[in-house]
Amino acid sequence: MTADDLLLSGARPYGGGAPLDIRLSGGVIAEIAPAGSLEAAGVETVALDGRSVGPGLWDAHLHFTQWVIQQRRVDLAGTRGVADAVAVVRAALAAGFPMTEGVLFGYGHRDGMWPEPVTQAALDVFAEPVVLINGDLHSAWMNTAGAVRLGLRPDASGVVSEGEWIGVLQRFHARANLPIADYRRAADDAAARGVVGVVEYENVLNVDEWADRVAQGVTSLRVDASVWPDRLETVIARGLRTGTPVDPDGLVTMGSLKVVVDGSLNTRTAYCWDPYPGLDAHAAHGCGVSSVPVEQLRELLVRAREAGIGAAVHAIGDRANSEVLDTFEELGMPGVIEHAQLVRVEDFPRFARLGLIASVQPEHAMDDRDVADRYWAGRTDRAFAFGSLHAAGVPLRLGSDAPVAPLDPWHAIASAVSRSRGDRDAWHPEQVLPLEVALVASTRHPLAVGSPADLVVTDADPHALGRDALRGMPVAATLLAGRFTHRTL
Numbered sequence: 111m112t113a114d115d116l117l118l119s120g121a122r123p124y125g126g127g128a129p130l131d132i133r134l135s136g137g138v139i140a141e142i143a144p145a146g147s148l149e150a151a152g153v154e155t156v157a158l159d160g161r162s163v164g165p166g167l168w169d170a171h172l173h174f175t176q177w178v179i180q181q182r183r184v185d186l187a188g189t190r191g192v193a194d195a196v197a198v199v200r201a202a203l204a205a206g207f208p209m210t211e212g213v214l215f216g217y218g219h220r221d222g223m224w225p226e227p228v229t230q231a232a233l234d235v236f237a238e239p240v241v242l243i244n245g246d247l248h249s250a251w252m253n254t255a256g257a258v259r260l261g262l263r264p265d266a267s268g269v270v271s272e273g274e275w276i277g278v279l280q281r282f283h284a285r286a287n288l289p290i291a292d293y294r295r296a297a298d299d300a301a302a303r304g305v306v307g308v309v310e311y312e313n314v315l316n317v318d319e320w321a322d323r324v325a326q327g328v329t330s331l332r333v334d335a336s337v338w339p340d341r342l343e344t345v346i347a348r349g350l351r352t353g354t355p356v357d358p359d360g361l362v363t364m365g366s367l368k369v370v371v372d373g374s375l376n377t378r379t380a381y382c383w384d385p386y387p388g389l390d391a392h393a394a395h396g397c398g399v400s401s402v403p404v405e406q407l408r409e410l411l412v413r414a415r416e417a418g419i420g421a422a423v424h425a426i427g428d429r430a431n432s433e434v435l436d437t438f439e440e441l442g443m444p445g446v447i448e449h450a451q452l453v454r455v456e457d458f459p460r461f462a463r464l465g466l467i468a469s470v471q472p473e474h475a476m477d478d479r480d481v482a483d484r485y486w487a488g489r490t491d492r493a494f495a496f497g498s499l500h501a502a503g504v505p506l507r508l509g510s511d512a513p514v515a516p517l518d519p520w521h522a523i524a525s526a527v528s529r530s531r532g533d534r535d536a537w538h539p540e541q542v543l544p545l546e547v548a549l550v551a552s553t554r555h556p557l558a559v560g561s562p563a564d565l566v567v568t569d570a571d572p573h574a575l576g577r578d579a580l581r582g583m584p585v586a587a588t589l590l591a592g593r594f595t596h597r598t599l
């Protein structure tokens with residue numbers, strides 16, 4: 111599927127400078143020269159008329175099927191309490207909101223900040239099965255009919271969380287059998303925001319699912335397809351190593367082993383050195399939950415490494431981060447820490463020294479600032495500390511964790527450089543990232559000869575935009591390997 115040669119004329123690189131001509135050939139950037147200087151005989155030319163051009167954007171952490179499914183879930187993101195959520199569900203049922211396999215799913219509430227605890231009885235006013243997935247995906251609140259439908263037995267709160275819930279979420283959605291058109295639309299929508307690639311963290315056999323989608327015409331994105339521990343041996347047996355292409359065009363490549371070693375902030379399961387407020391350090395889960403002990407993590411990482419598979423380890427609490435750093439240090443292997451939301455001060459330089467990458471989600475900092483102020487009170491100077499990570503020399507990657515935040519890197523970039531959203535003031539503004547750093551953390555290659563011809567053309571230079579304009583960056587075109595995946599020109 112190699113695209114024909116193409117000449118982009120009159121492009122301005124981000125940050126200003128004289129306009130350039132960029133010639134794309136064989137899927138890579140073949141030539142960059144001052145505007146008007148490249149021969150165009152026989153080559154299709156697209157005049158950019160001084161628009162800005164940068165490397166195509168990557169979303170370094172998402173769950174694509176859940177993002178697609180999100181359109182079939184009642185939006186609970188704005189709810190402020192039990193009665194509020196019940197009212198939204200009632201309205202959705204009355205309006206005939208689509209059920210999925212007989213269940214009304216909702217998504218996005220964050221009851222960590224609600225004035226009262228949730229109860230199953232509150233949702234038992236509905237006869238229909240109702241399952242409301244927490245905004246961080248780590249738990250769900252359901253009524254009796256919903257629990258029966260999913261084969262779960264929650265306590266009086268109606269909440270099922272962590273391992274038990276994640277398993278159901280994945281199994282249930284594996285059966286959901288979404289139409290391929292839904293995937294194609296979601297991929298095209300991402301391309302329309304300048305996205306050329308995503309790192310997929312669904313807990314399924316991602317290499318097969320994505321190779322199949324590409325064969326069915328979902329070709330707007332590159333995909334790094336990760337694998338979870340329960341399928342590690344399957345991909346090893348097939349000889350897949352990180353970077354191995356799994357479709358004829360090489361859009362989908364084998365990614366890393368994903369290991370989740372703790373929970374999340376909202377569910378108070380992120381594994382911390384200090385107890386959560388109101389909890390005793392010695393109480394069960396007073397400091398959060400370690401879901402994969404170090405010995406088991408070590409075994410998994412060693413197994414991955416000997417098979418040529420990289421590692422991406424989810425660690426949110428500071429103790430989880432310390433233990434993951436210990437493990438990488440002991441093994442002397444490279445890797446990525448996903449989230450790295452709370453990090454001990456002494457671990458920032460260690461993170462950098464070990465050459466590990468921090469894969470962070472700036473929109474989480476905006477979604478969770480109030481929860482962090484409450485549950486990590488006194489520690490938020492090192493929470494979502496993108497500035498400290500960068501200052502220590504840790505390479506960063508930005509992602510959305512869609513569906514937790516929208517699949518739109520401009521949102522992540524805007525939050526990273528401003529630490530603010532909407533009408534709120536900046537939260538720990540000392541932790542902002544310079545725009546240049548946020549852009550590099552959202553791409554894989556520089557705009558240079560020899561790089562893949564993965565480009566985004568924008569109507570404005572990001573350096574010229576304020577926070578809100580940056581979030582809504584007008585994208586004129588996106589190219590992947592020299593072919594347009596989005597085009598308004």
Ligand SMILES: [Zn+2]
Binds near residue numbers: 171173311511
């Ligand atoms: Zn995730």
